Amino acid sequence: MPKSKRDKKISLTQTRKKGLDFKQNLVEEIRKCIDLYARVFVFSSQHIKTNKLKEIRNEWSHSRFFLGKNKVMALALGRTPEEEIQENLHKVSQRLVGQCGLLFTNASKDEVMEYFENRRYPVQPHAGDVASETVELKKGLLPQFSHAIEPHLRKLGMPTRLERGVPELMxxxxxxxxxxxxxxxQASILKLLGKEMAYFQLQMEWCWNRLDGKFECLQDVNGKKNEDEKDEELKEEEEDDEEEE
Known part of the structure; x- marks a missing residue:
């Protein structure tokens, strides 16, 4: 039986998977930025909102942001003291864990902290987030929902039915x-209700200075200071004691 001309596989996209070339370009771009900018900040990010991130990028067009591909970014900076491009950059690499990124900038630390501490945008929560308030729906009609969504509400665990074409909570x-x-x-229901219980924010946690190679903690991460910070503080205290003697 001859093969049907209709039996053809048609590619619906021309998008190519990011491969070795992309990673090599990322490494090169990051290494260029090390020489161009005075400071590197490591930031954490949750609930990324694309339009707000774009606004921030536009306002900070004098700087460079890199997000994602933590292992590739760490490789570019140097993962060990032997591999690092400049002093203490391996410490930056060690902090690239989870949803985070890098900010290369010539702005002062105070400028960066002041700007990003004031950029906090409410967003709808995801599964795993902690509820900031108790939300209770009273028995009765739910006119904010269309009749077509009623089966979906039941699948989400809500005791609903259709009453004259309007979802009703029993x-x-x-x-x-x-x-x-x-x-x-719960996160899906809150999204349908338009409840915003989470926030999108780029939280600056670590800073590296190219001029002196200093690497410092900007946040009290998990209620503990970084061990390197503690060691440096103890060293400074010992030096002060020796000077006093």
């Missing part, structure tokens, strides 16, 4: 409780 329903972690169904 009993009071607690969506979430303050201080408790959200499960996927």
């Amino acid at each position: 009993q009071d329903f607690i969506v979430c409780e303050e201080g408790r972690q959200l499960i996927p169904a």
Whole structure:
């Protein structure tokens, strides 16, 4: 039987997977920035909101942001004292864990901290976030939802039915409780309700200075200071004691 002309595989996209070339270019760009900018900041990011991130990039067009590909960024900076391009850059690499990025800039530390501490945007929560308030829906009609979404509400655990084409809640329903972690169904319901309980913010946590190679902690990460910071403080205290003697 002849093969049907309709039986053809058609590619619906021309997008190519990011491969070795992309990674090599990223390494080269980061290494160029090390010589061009005075400071490197490591920041953490949660609930990235693309339009707000674009606004920040535009306002900081004099600087460079790099997000994602932590292992590649660490490789560019140097993962060990032997590999590092400049003094203490391996310490920057060690902090590239989780959802984070790098900011290369000539702006002062105070300028950076002041700007980013004031850029906090409310967003809808995801599963795993902690509820900032208790949300309870009372028994009755839910006119904010269309009839087509009623089956989906039931799948999310809400006791609903259609009443003359309008979803109706058959009993009071607690969506979430303050201080408790959200499960996927709760996060989906809050999204449908338009509730914003989380925030998008680039939180600056570490800073490296090219002029003197100093690497410092900017936040009290997990309630503890970095061990390197403690060692440096103890060393400074010992030097002060020796000078006093």
